[in-house]
Amino acid sequence: MKQNLTYVIGHRNPDTDSICSALAYAELCRLQGKIGVRPARAGNLNRQTEFVLEFLAQEPPALLADVFPRVRDAMVTEPITIGEEASLVEAMQLMRRRDIRLLPVVDHDRRPRGAMVLKRLPENVLLPEEGERIRQVLTSLQSISSCLKAREVNLVEPVRVETLELFVGAMAAHTFRGILENAEPGRAVVLTGDRGKVQKTAVELGVRLLIVTGGHAVSEEIRKAAEARGVSLLISPYDTATTALLTRLSTPVAHLAATDLPKVSPDDRLTSLGGTLARGGAPGVLVLDGEGRICGVATKTNLLQPSAVKLILVDHNELSQAVPGADQVDILEIIDHHRLGNFHTEKPIRFINQPLGSTCSVVASLFQEANLQPDPKTAGLMLAGLLSDTVLLKSPTTTGLDRQLADWLARLAGLEAEEFGREMFKSGSALAEYPSTRDLLLADFKEYETGRRKFGIGQVEVVSYAEFHERMGDCAQELEALRRDRSLDMTGLLVTDIVEQNSQLLTVGDPVLVSRIGYPLLGEGLYELKNVLSRKKQLLPHLLRAFRGSNAE
Secondary structure (H helix, E strand, C coil), X not given: CCCCEEEEECCCCCCHHHHHHHHHHHHHHHHCCCCCEEEEECCCCCHHHHHHHHHCCCXXXXXXXXXXXXXXXXXXXXXXXXXXXXXXXXXXXXXXXXXXXXXXXXXXXXXXXXXXXXXXXXXXXXXXXXXXXXXXXXXXXXXXXXXXXXEEEECCCCCCCEEEEEEECCCCHHHHHHHHHCCCHHHEXXXXXXXHHHHHHHHHCCCCEEEECCCCCCCHHHHHHHHHHCCEEEECCCCHHHHHHHHHCCCEHHHCCECCCCEECCCCEHHHHHHHHHHHCCCEEEEECCCCCEEEEEEHHHHCCCCCEEEEEECCCCHHHCCCCHHHCEEEEEEECCCCCCCCCCCCCEEEECCCCCHHHHHHHHHHHCCCCCCHHHHHHHHHHHHHHCCCCCCCCCCHHHXXXXXXHHHHHCCCHHHHHHHHXXXXXXHHHCCCHHHHHHCCEEEEEECCEEEEEEEEEECXXXXXXXXXXXXXXXXXXXXXXXXCCEEEEEEEECCCCEEEEEEEECHHHHCCCCCCEEEXXXXXXXXXXXXXXHHHHHXXXXXXXXXXX
């Protein structure tokens, strides 16, 4: 049984509040005795967040490209297999003993030769309709001997797999001679008890194999004659009926294994596995590692198992902003401070959404409610997220509780809040630090919907507009490319001057939407937003109201 693993994770293009709240809430869960809870991130760190983690000597959370359930999450690991030289009867016994419906057949290097499928076994056991095929069996003398646990008196070319014909010598010797003479003695397997004349006849005609049943000994005369004629000779401990049945089931499984079963990788998505099983009608699939060796099996039953990966979302509550695949795993909790999006779950969950300046503020209040005191590092992380999202407590989103929590966290962390915050913003304000214009736009980019319209707004903080104005042309071109790539109606970049406490908004896109922005126009697509610092509390509500007009819908 795979152990559940719960990731505390923020939105794509994470900002400082998203990263720090994930780290802090995972620590709170640990202190509360919750097992298997780990922090994670859904995107790369921005410069400001890198500064915070380096300053506090905190390792960044693990990066999750997606959480789509994979074949490895549902497959049976360390599957039961059978060697290609094993017999059908061994396969049947193993499947019954281990109660399995799918048995991979492998070579000596664990590479698959196919699989024995329970529902197809009757095809290998039931007798064919054609009379001449009723007595035929594809096998080797070695396999027959193994199935019978026989005493080997004489074996000639025992490993050769060939089509043989079964004959039971339960009649007078002269009658039996006539039957064998009309057959092909060189392909005949004769089963008889202590009938010396029948044994002698079989050897004289040069049958491929003589099996003496019931554990009866053979005479020295028969033994020497068999060796002289090149006739193989076995002594079976079973009666004739049982010996005949086991001989029929002695075919090596390599010659019976189904080869039409799909083969998949452990990294394939589980949804694609469901499609594969539904289309092909196969009872399961063989899971192969990178070297083509079998490492698991998966059946339709495995598709019904819930994913071992669970999520706790922080700093967002919209699937469009969540790590890819979030809609296919269980979301256990949401800790946030944003507006409610179009979000639903199949089961009730813990949903904490407070109108505070940051998600770190919400997490800090949860520490207090639990009567738990964070260590200095965790307190510093929450202080960083709080100061980042409230722009040093100057954003309109800042509440009285945010200020109280900032003082409390600063004391626990041993930091001077204003000085720490200024250094933090200074580290992330240089636009040139971003590897590309696309990276700059996506550093803190969020997408929104209103009616049938979709738009996205990124945000960066600067200490002066000078560098932004120099790069404005590149930013506009990249905004347009981003709009096309993501099929958005409008894209924009909110540039916030944390010194002057103002912002400018650069936009591209649908003229109907752009015409409704409503702020003073400074130039083509550039608007002045005096006293606007918060995208969430100031810009977004304004745009949502403006875009709800009938023409925009």
